[in-house]
Amino acid sequence: MRWPLDERILEVRDLRIQFDTFDGIAKVLDGITFDVAKGEVVALVGETGCGKSLTAKAIMGILPPEAKIVTGEIIYKGIDLLKLKEKDRASLRGKEMGMIPQNPMVSLNPVLTVRTQLTDLINFKDSQDVSLLSYYLGRSRVAEQKNTASEATKILSDVALDNADRVLESYPFQISGGMAQRVCIAMALLGNPSLVIADEPGTSLDVTIQKVILDLLEKKIRERGLTVIYITHNLAVARRSAARIMVMYTGCIVEIWNSSKIFSEPFHPYTVGLKKAIPTLLGTKMIGIPGKVASFVNAPSGCRFHPRCERVMEICRKEKPPLLAIGEGHSVACHLWTQR
């Protein structure tokens, strides 16, 4: 991968994560390597369950306890996050890196009002560790409360919520999905992170609201010069929002290229298949990819895509293809290239 990255903010090197399951070891991330430059917007696309969200959680450091990181490095601004103590990593979350959650409707605490949750975050964001006692004492101070109250309104107006005060008094289930998504975006951006991971933003919303949310997100990215990793299975969203697209298949990155090129001139057979599978409004026939997504426990030998690949060769069954740069900013992991 020889993408001219002058200032890399994030480098992920050969990241391998596995789960011990009853059926055996599930190698869910099988050597992920990619870079993200400062101020860049990239998209990580792939089918459901290919490890996109797990990659995001690994970067954030909020993996489920069952997940085991076997090898790999996640270098953020020159520091290997995996070598940091949990306490130091926790201090990065929300302040250096933020995550916009997948489903806004379940990402807000149902028993607290939006105001309480936002106020909590405002109180916590400035200081490294506020003890719970000082936090509860602070809540009773009127002046402080007034400050945070007006700040909360400002923060919500900032994400184009016009009835901010009413939303603040509501419980999460009283507001619509679009509103909840805005609140989540506001909360994720509250600590001024430089890296934002947007996990399927707007997927759970209908298309019109989704567009509004994406527009809002793009506006915020421009305003603040954020570095963003979009995680999505929606190729149109990726094409529209990101400059570079990384295509994932069952825990491996198979192709990285500019979003303007990757679907017009795809190289990897999987990317070709993805492109053909996009439904069009004109009703032309969609062609899916034959077979089903490989299991993680008994992953196919060699290239994990080979059982579904139309152009499978003998070597594909034996050897895993490395991710190689084949052109300006274009990397592919496929034996069609190595065998040339």
Next chain:
Amino acid sequence: MQPQEKTRHWGSETGSLARNLRYSISLYRKNNLAVVGAVILFSLFMMAVFADQLAPHPEDAYISHFERRLLPPSSEHPFGTDQAGRDVLSRVIIGTRISLPTAFLVVLVSMAFGMPLGLAAGMLGGRIESLIMRLADIWISIPALVFALAVSAILGPSLTNAVIAIAFMAWPVHARFIRNEVWHIRQEGYIEAAQSMGAGKLYVAVREVLPNAFTAYIVKITTDLGFAILLLSTLGFLGLGARPPTPEWGTIAGEARGYLPDVWWISIFPGIAIFLAVFAFNVVGDGLRNTLGVEEI
């Protein structure tokens, strides 16, 4: 450009606390039995507060009048008098001042131990969880009544010792309950979202997990109060709890068991009081379960 967003309301236009409360009450009132339970509970609490005014012979809680012993129910003594000539109605009314506070005390003490331990087990996991939960498993396998027997044998029978014994036995149930709730809640999206915003374990435990566990916990506590009353009066009946002449319901019934079946009124009325209290706590718990939308536990 921006489409009008629909807003969902939860039983109210403004989402104000008063409206939400009224909505909850309207849900609760659909369960008739729960309403009956709430009325009984309210009456019992009022009885406890105004026991001195309500009891026809408040001095009878402790003072004997042998000149009028074992009188059957009459207009003068609606529940009759006992073997020491004390008015049974007065003693049953004053008994609410013993049974209700001690039941709350038992539940509070077992909560004070069980809740933090269960929370710690659920949040920390690993060895700490195994240690706490295995300890709880072993604890639960000891029969509460047998343990209370042993305590009263060692420390002597008294109400205080009965409270200690029951609270001591009840914490594992609370720990287990909270730990299971924590496990469910930890899977929720908002926990992950909070973590991604920098929330630490303590914050997640106190501000995210506990408030969400509380709805189910309140239901459990309510039914637990009923069981606490039942256990305390069982111990009193067996002579292991409150000592005579304390007007504790179980003790009153236990003291008079030698006079059964002819002198039925001394035992029957405190028995009815116990039944009503336990029944009320249980159906109120049931009503709360429906109102709060808690699944069967």
